[in-house]
Amino acid sequence: MSRRLAPTTALAALAALTALAMAAIAGPARALTPAELFAQVAPSVWRVQTFDRDGLPLGQGSGVVTGFAELVTNCHVLAKAQRVQIRRDGLPQPLPARLARWDVQRDLCQLSVPGLTAPAVRLGRADQATVGQAAYTVGHPKGLDLTLAAGLVSSIRRNDAGQLVLLQTSAAISGGSSGGALFNEQGELLGLTTLGIFGGDSQNLNFAIPAEWILDLPRRHEAARAAARAAAAASR
Known part of the structure; x- marks a missing residue:
């Protein structure tokens, strides 16, 4: 004997199927040209x-x-x-x-920064980055405002516990780039450009910390403050 869905259940099922169909049609977000990406994130x-x-x-x-x-x-x-x-x-x-x-x-x-009205970037997923995908850095190296550089995600660096700690990229950074942005082709933030290895026989060894750490910052900040307060109280 067939069962009939209640009106609300049927509508919910139809909405879910429609959303899945639209997602399938839309596919992944379009890759931006370098000029489009820069205009969006600058x-x-x-x-x-x-x-x-x-x-x-x-x-x-x-x-x-x-x-x-x-x-x-x-x-x-x-x-x-x-x-x-x-x-x-x-x-x-x-x-x-x-x-x-x-x-x-x-x-x-x-x-x-009181008075700052600039738009927030969209956070991407560093843990979903793949070696070989396009990557772009935007920062202020040597005080040169808003410098764009293109490259690739060169490697995914993890610690001994298997946790992602750095994205390696061939996109150029220099002194003054620290704290700048590493974006994917959709203009999503993959990480903050943190360090480069320069001089000698080193070339294009640049690294960014994962964007996901930004979401975890409030919790870790409060934990560090609580630990500092406990240590101060114990030393009295």
């Missing part, structure tokens, strides 16, 4: 400048907007800084920033 990559207690320039790097009035960069970009600001060409004044969250072990820090 507003979200900023130069990070640091200063010492006397107000003298200390260093600079790059940063990526990941939320409303929020930007992430590498912690080593902020080392010894007493004041931080972000800026980019075409703006009359830099924007002051303050450290909001940090995970020194992963070299990932978040800045709060």
